Amino acid sequence: MAPEVLLPTSPVEAAAAFGDGAGVTVLAGGTIVMPELAYGQLAPGRVLLLAKSGLDQISRSGGTVTIGAAVPVAALVGGDEPLASAAAHVGDPEVRAQATVGGNLCAGPGSESPRGDLQAPLLALGARVRSTGAGGERVEPVEDFLAGSAGRLVLDVSYEIPEAAGYAAAWRPHAHHYTILAAACARSGGQTRVALTGAGPHGLRCPSVEQALAAGADAATAAAKVLDDVDPPDDALASAWYRKRILPTLVQRAIAVLGEAENG
Numbered sequence: 479m480a481p482e483v484l485l486p487t488s489p490v491e492a493a494a495a496f497g498d499g500a501g502v503t504v505l506a507g508g509t510i511v512m513p514e515l516a517y518g519q520l521a522p523g524r525v526l527l528l529a530k531s532g533l534d535q536i537s538r539s540g541g542t543v544t545i546g547a548a549v550p551v552a553a554l555v556g557g558d559e560p561l562a563s564a565a566a567h568v569g570d571p572e573v574r575a576q577a578t579v580g581g582n583l584c585a586g587p588g589s590e591s592p593r594g595d596l597q598a599p600l601l602a603l604g605a606r607v608r609s610t611g612a613g614g615e616r617v618e619p620v621e622d623f624l625a626g627s628a629g630r631l632v633l634d635v636s637y638e639i640p641e642a643a644g645y646a647a648a649w650r651p652h653a654h655h656y657t658i659l660a661a662a663c664a665r666s667g668g669q670t671r672v673a674l675t676g677a678g679p680h681g682l683r684c685p686s687v688e689q690a691l692a693a694g695a696d697a698a699t700a701a702a703k704v705l706d707d708v709d710p711p712d713d714a715l716a717s718a719w720y721r722k723r724i725l726p727t728l729v730q731r732a733i734a735v736l737g738e739a740e741n742g
């Protein structure tokens with residue numbers, strides 16, 4: 479039976495149509511959902527399309543940036559780091575134009591390669607996620623959202639523009655530039671947050687690296703601590719062994735880029 483299609487025309491209508499999320503599949507850019515529907519991996523009762531939901535706005539107020547869940551990834555390119563560098567390498571121009579920020583945040587781990595390249599930058603920025611679903615609307619840190627808020631409708635993400643930021647990644651040479659592993663860092667209020675994509679089922683923060691930096695360690699010493707924080711997976715792009723070998727170097731590079739941004 480064909481699913482019921484819900485096409486809200488405002489954020490309020492989107493939240494009402496989503497309700498508690500039971501039986502609803504959200505379709506934003508559809509770069510993940512459409513193939514799953516086409517291959518019969520998903521058979522939803524109701525599909526909530528965000529294309530006309532009005533959740534596609536970016537606003538800036540003081541130093542705070544709020545990005546609607548349906549903003550295309552392409553809109554972040556050339557904007558605030560480290561989001562801009564990560565966005566510039568998501569897929570290819572067609573994917574970036576179609577894929578959304580909310581879909582990237584909610585992308586589960588791919589079976590063959592990491593997804594959710596914006597998650598590490600959002601973690602590094604200390605972003606907050608506003609979502610709705612069972613129990614109503616709530617705002618929570620992005621790490622809490624990634625750890626346990628599946629099944630909610632993301633409305634937007636917000637962060638304060640950092641003092642400086644850095645990003646470094648290893649990509650598989652391919653038309654779609656799949657990211658093998660990426661490190662993002664951002665400094666706000668004198669605190670540096672460091673996070674990774676491709677080192678676990680979703681973006682992960684690196685508390686040991688952050689603590690070492692806060693204690694005054696140099697970039698190389700702090701970056702070496704990253705192996706205390708994560709246990710990277712094998713997948714079709716790279717082995718866990720390879721990821722462990724390159725992780726400290728990537729983290730060190732991201733911290734170096736942050737340092738250059740700060741001094742430049």
Ligand SMILES: Cc1cc2nc3c(=O)[nH]c(=O)nc-3n(C[C@H](O)[C@H](O)[C@H](O)COP(=O)(O)OP(=O)(O)OC[C@H]3O[C@@H](n4cnc5c(N)ncnc54)[C@H](O)[C@@H]3O)c2cc1C
Nearest residue numbers: 506507508509510511569577578580581582584594595632
């Ligand atoms: C060729 C190709 C290359 C790709 N390369 C990359 C890459 O380099 N890096 C990368 O990170 N990803 C990549 N992807 C995966 C994907 O395009 C991105 O992760 C994208 O950002 C997903 O966004 P979307 O809007 O298309 O998500 P959708 O397909 O619409 O949804 C993805 C998931 O998120 C849920 N969802 C969507 N929006 C919301 C919301 N607002 N609230 C709650 N749940 C929601 C959906 O229900 C679904 O479970 C690639 C995909 C393709 C096809």
